[in-house]
Amino acid sequence: MSQHNASRIPFVVANWKINKLHADVAEFLDKVNGKVPAENVVETGIAAQDLFLSDMVRATAQSPIHIVAENVHWEDSGAYTGETSPKALKDIGAKYVLIGHFERRKFFNETDSTVNLKVTAALRNGLRPIIDVDEDMSTYAQFMDAEPSVAQVAAALAGVSVDQIRNVTLAYEPTWAIGSGEAASAVQAQKAAHLIRQTLAKLYSPVIAEQVRVLYGGSVTPDNAREIMLQKDIDGVLVGTSALDPEKFLQLVAIAQDPEVPEFNIENT
Numbered sequence: 001m002s003q004h005n006a007s008r009i010p011f012v013v014a015n016w017k018i019n020k021l022h023a024d025v026a027e028f029l030d031k032v033n034g035k036v037p038a039e040n041v042v043e044t045g046i047a048a049q050d051l052f053l054s055d056m057v058r059a060t061a062q063s064p065i066h067i068v069a070e071n072v073h074w075e076d077s078g079a080y081t082g083e084t085s086p087k088a089l090k091d092i093g094a095k096y097v098l099i100g101h102f103e104r105r106k107f108f109n110e111t112d113s114t115v116n117l118k119v120t121a122a123l124r125n126g127l128r129p130i131i132d133v134d135e136d137m138s139t140y141a142q143f144m145d146a147e148p149s150v151a152q153v154a155a156a157l158a159g160v161s162v163d164q165i166r167n168v169t170l171a172y173e174p175t176w177a178i179g180s181g182e183a184a185s186a187v188q189a190q191k192a193a194h195l196i197r198q199t200l201a202k203l204y205s206p207v208i209a210e211q212v213r214v215l216y217g218g219s220v221t222p223d224n225a226r227e228i229m230l231q232k233d234i235d236g237v238l239v240g241t242s243a244l245d246p247e248k249f250l251q252l253v254a255i256a257q258d259p260e261v262p263e264f265n266i267e268n269t
């Protein structure tokens with residue numbers, strides 16, 4: 001993982017989806033504040049519902065944890081009832097935004113073209129996109145061609161400049177692994193991350209491809225994270241269920257910090 005390139009600091013991102021209430025958010029942050037490493041060692045982010053983000057920015061003001069939105073609109077302002085402006089997210093102190101998550105594609109009709117509009121809107125406003133690319137079982141069979149993932153990467157990044165790509169993180173999340181308890185194997189995840197990196201090399205350059213972070217997401221737990229994070233092209237994890245638990249979140253961060261260490265002891269944090 002990141003030891004291969006200094007710009008690829010390991011990154012652990014929690015995606016809470018819509019699973020926490022106000023009091024749960026405060027309790028979680030109380031438990032992890034002061035226990036995550038500096039952001040030049042492991043970067044950490046927590047994605048939550050928009051309505052909690054301002055409170056979370058305040059609660060983590062003294063912490064390196066970054067606050068992540070789960071979605072964003074592609075226009076900065078205007079008559080778009082119910083949407084969230086990228087300008088407003090930047091204004092409240094959000095740093096990253098998830099774009100193109102499989103659940104957004106499945107339940108809210110997001111397409112490659114709306115993903116691309118959102119990516120460019122985020123970058124225009126100084127937000128860093130974490131772009132999800134997925135793959136379903138039927139395409140996995142022809143995985144070495146892996147056109148869907150490759151096509152999603154290319155479509156999401158249309159119009160993204162060489163300067164902007166440095167602020168982009170990609171996340172490979174196979175649809176069948178999300179919430180299923182069945183993560184991709186480390187080898188499968190590595191193959192996909194490598195393919196994403198090859199796509200970046202074609203779109204930009206081999207040097208840039210080595211500088212962009214690629215995460216894995218889908219049923220990551222403290223038990224399987226170590227092997228996944230040891231893979232050469234994987235720079236971190238995007239975690240749903242396990243990251244609802246503050247202790248597991250801290251375990252994942254500790255693994256990202258040093259995946260070679262076999263056992264993590266929470267007492268040592």
Ligand SMILES: O=C(CO)COP(=O)(O)O
Nearest residue numbers: 015178179218219240241
């Ligand atoms: O969707 C995910 C992260 O974005 C993964 O969710 P799970 O970790 O619950 O599989």
